[in-house]
Amino acid sequence: MSARVPLVPEVRARIAEIGRVDLLVGIPSYNNASTVGHVVRAVAAGLAKYFPHARAVCVNSDGGSTDGTPRVVAEAGFSTPGALLVTHQLSPVHKILTPYHGLPGKGSAFRTIFAIAEQLGARACAVVDSDLRSITPEWVELLLGPVLQQDFDYVAPLYLRHKYDGTITNSIVYPMTRALYGADVRQPIGGDFGFSGRLASYYLSRPVWDTSVARFGIDIWMTTTAIAEGFRVCQAFLGAKIHDAKDPGADLADMLVQVVSSVFDLMGTYERQWRGADGPVPVPLFGFPHGVGLEPVPVDVERMLATFRQAARDLREIWELGLARDTLADVVALAPAEPFRFPDPLWVRVVYDLAVAHHRAPVAAQPLLRALVPLYLGRTASFVMETADSGAAEVEHIIRRLADAYVSAKPYLVARWTAGGR
Amino acid sequence: MPRAGLESVLSKTLNELWDRMAAFAPNVLAMLVILAAGALVAGAVHLVVRFGLSAVGFDRFASRSGVRTVLERGGVARPASSVVALVLAWTVLAGFVILAIGALDLQIAVDLLSRGFLYLPQVLIALALVTFGTIVGAVLRRSVLIAAVNAGIPLARGLAAGVQIGVLILFAAMALEQLGVGRQIIVVAFTLLFGGVVLALALAFGLGGQSLARDILAQLAHRGPAAPADDARRHL
Ligand SMILES: Nc1nc2c(ncn2[C@@H]2O[C@H](COP(=O)(O)OP(=O)(O)OP(=O)(O)O)[C@@H](O)[C@H]2O)c(=O)[nH]1
Ligand SMILES: [Mg+2]
Numbered sequence: 001m002s003a004r005v006p007l008v009p010e011v012r013a014r015i016a017e018i019g020r021v022d023l024l025v026g027i028p029s030y031n032n033a034s035t036v037g038h039v040v041r042a043v044a045a046g047l048a049k050y051f052p053h054a055r056a057v058c059v060n061s062d063g064g065s066t067d068g069t070p071r072v073v074a075e076a077g078f079s080t081p082g083a084l085l086v087t088h089q090l091s092p093v094h095k096i097l098t099p100y101h102g103l104p105g106k107g108s109a110f111r112t113i114f115a116i117a118e119q120l121g122a123r124a125c126a127v128v129d130s131d132l133r134s135i136t137p138e139w140v141e142l143l144l145g146p147v148l149q150q151d152f153d154y155v156a157p158l159y160l161r162h163k164y165d166g167t168i169t170n171s172i173v174y175p176m177t178r179a180l181y182g183a184d185v186r187q188p189i190g191g192d193f194g195f196s197g198r199l200a201s202y203y204l205s206r207p208v209w210d211t212s213v214a215r216f217g218i219d220i221w222m223t224t225t226a227i228a229e230g231f232r233v234c235q236a237f238l239g240a241k242i243h244d245a246k247d248p249g250a251d252l253a254d255m256l257v258q259v260v261s262s263v264f265d266l267m268g269t270y271e272r273q274w275r276g277a278d279g280p281v282p283v284p285l286f287g288f289p290h291g292v293g294l295e296p297v298p299v300d301v302e303r304m305l306a307t308f309r310q311a312a313r314d315l316r317e318i319w320e321l322g323l324a325r326d327t328l329a330d331v332v333a334l335a336p337a338e339p340f341r342f343p344d345p346l347w348v349r350v351v352y353d354l355a356v357a358h359h360r361a362p363v364a365a366q367p368l369l370r371a372l373v374p375l376y377l378g379r380t381a382s383f384v385m386e387t388a389d390s391g392a393a394e395v396e397h398i399i400r401r402l403a404d405a406y407v408s409a410k411p412y413l414v415a416r417w418t419a420g421g422r
Numbered sequence: 423m424p425r426a427g428l429e430s431v432l433s434k435t436l437n438e439l440w441d442r443m444a445a446f447a448p449n450v451l452a453m454l455v456i457l458a459a460g461a462l463v464a465g466a467v468h469l470v471v472r473f474g475l476s477a478v479g480f481d482r483f484a485s486r487s488g489v490r491t492v493l494e495r496g497g498v499a500r501p502a503s504s505v506v507a508l509v510l511a512w513t514v515l516a517g518f519v520i521l522a523i524g525a526l527d528l529q530i531a532v533d534l535l536s537r538g539f540l541y542l543p544q545v546l547i548a549l550a551l552v553t554f555g556t557i558v559g560a561v562l563r564r565s566v567l568i569a570a571v572n573a574g575i576p577l578a579r580g581l582a583a584g585v586q587i588g589v590l591i592l593f594a595a596m597a598l599e600q601l602g603v604g605r606q607i608i609v610v611a612f613t614l615l616f617g618g619v620v621l622a623l624a625l626a627f628g629l630g631g632q633s634l635a636r637d638i639l640a641q642l643a644h645r646g647p648a649a650p651a652d653d654a655r656r657h658l
Contacts, residue, residue, distance in 0.1 A: 252572075253569075253572055303574065306574060307571070307572065307574050310571055310574065310576075310578070311571045314567065314571050314579050315567065315568065318564065318567070318568060360499075361499060363490075364499070367564050367565065367568055370565075370568045370569075371568050371571075373572045374571060374572065
């Protein structure tokens with residue numbers, strides 16, 4: 001399968017030179033010069049400390065950075081981990097730097113990493129984001145260990161994040177994954193994963209690389225595919241996730257649409273699985289959960305609310321195309337209310353209505369998904385206000401309450417899905 | 423004499439009218455029969471094509487090949503097989519209508535038909551242009567509206583409507599040009615309309631913009647650029 005993924009000649013030569021490896025760690029990057037050096041060193045140290053006898057390779061798949069990211073990766077202290085560690089790497093850790101082909105995006109970078117993993121015959125692989133500030137060598141052991149030693153196929157990360165970080169995860173992706181497929185994976189789009197060589201090959205064989213999976217849809221696609229195809233899935237507790245603030249130029253609408261349309265596409269692919277799935281079950285957890293300090297994430301509630309309120313005036317005609325009549329009426333009625341609250345059950349109906357609209361006419365639903373942005377901002381504003389004084393445990397409780405609302409509303413989803421959304 | 427005269431004139435006229443109608447009746451009858459047959463045939467074509475196509479998996483082919491996508495973008499929700507069947511059925515019906523009019527054997531109908539046929543290509547092109555323009559205008563209006571609301575631009579609706587009207591005017595002008603309606607008139611009308619729209623937009627923005635500009639300036643003065651203060655909007 002990897003034969004179908006074009007690799008540049010230098011990379012093919014490197015692969016031939018290296019031959020076979022046991023472990024592979026992939027790092028996608030795009031203008032992360034300030035952080036990627038730390039990530040590469042953490043990976044090298046982790047490999048040396050926890051897998052000193054393994055043949056390992058570290059693959060950086062860069063999206064054409066203009067800030068010198070590849071140079072930082074190339075120069076990152078790699079062969080001299082001795083200064084950092086007690087143990088020395090006994091077999092060499094190789095490094096491959098590669099560009100990728102296809103649609104620009106994180107998913108395309110991963111595809112190249114999968115192809116290299118397959119050609120090198122890696123047994124266990126991991127990918128880690130290059131904008132991480134909180135990665136430690138231990139992450140390497142936590143992501144690769146369950147695959148290598150316990151025969152798991154997929155290791156999802158579990159981290160502590162600031163209450164306002166990961167709001168798409170908390171308000172849509174986590175509760176959906178749990179309600180639909182019955183697997184309580186708390187960070188399905190965390191960005192840092194472990195997976196078996198077998199699963200990497202399976203990913204490569206899927207015909208999804210010209211969809212939003214090639215971009216930010218990759219994470220939820222990997223997680224959902226692993227769950228729905230019956231691969232063995234676990235979680236690993238990694239501590240804190242502290243990563244760079246997003247490039248302010250990045251468009252929220254693009255990211256949201258890519259992630260959400262991937263979730264909805266997957267509902268089409270795995271309809272049988274999610275309709276037949278049992279209630280949520282816990283997923284095995286590795287590592288030792290502990291409390292951590294987190295960097296606060298700033299938010300501007302007023303602006304989010306203003307966008308939502310304007311949309312309630314101006315976007316009704318678009319929302320009408322996808323939301324059920326009752327849902328629309330309830331949403332519009334929220335706008336003038338003070339204090340503002342977006343109730344859990346209503347938010348769930350919004351998301352389920354859109355899933356059905358997408359199922360009925362995927363292309364016609366594209367603008368609808370962009371028009372989801374203000375709804376999401378309204379819901380997020382409500383969440384921020386509700387949790388303004390809450391500690392981590394209470395926030396977790398509130399997120400779980402929403403997740404349960406998704407589960408209780410599943411019959412509503414099934415009914416509308418079956419009726420074709422009428 | 424006048425009495426008899428009037429009577430005879432009247433009866434003569436009535437008789438003539440009757441004769442004419444009697445002579446014409448077969449034509450009318452023929453027309454009705456042809457129309458009825460047309461409706462039947464068109465209906466049959468519709469049924470056969472619709473079910474034939476979906477039986478051979480045409481809809482699956484359409485969604486895989488992207489035809490479906492194009493239809494959806496144009497706001498057509500029905501399956502591709504039904505679209506093809508409808509188009510064919512209407513074409514068949516149109517053929518029968520032409521035959522039916524021909525059956526009337528009226529000079530004026532014949533003239534109309536033959537002129538219509540000569541003019542037909544331009545009319546079709548003009549129609550296609552207007553249809554296309556309507557679709558493009560609607561699609562653009564929607565995208566502009568959503569993008570503007572997401573970016574928090576006030577008067578998003580006005581902006582979107584302006585874009586749509588501009589597109590419509592552009593395509594309408596091209597359609598009229600096809601029909602050969604006096605060029606000068608079109609150019610002048612277009613300039614007037616377009617100028618008017620731009621002026622209206624400029625005014626709208628000027629008026630609405632005052633408060634916007636004030637907000638932006640205030641924001642800049644008080645707490646620097648607004649963008650980075652808004653991280654939760656951007657994290658997955
Ligand atoms: N090669 C490549 N990497 C990308 C691209 N876009 C993002 N990435 C990488 O993907 C990783 C995650 O991207 P981020 O922009 O941090 O996304 P995020 O919102 O932090 O996502 P989460 O961490 O899941 O919340 C980073 O390592 C980026 O360098 C791209 O276009 N090409
Ligand atoms: Mg990040």
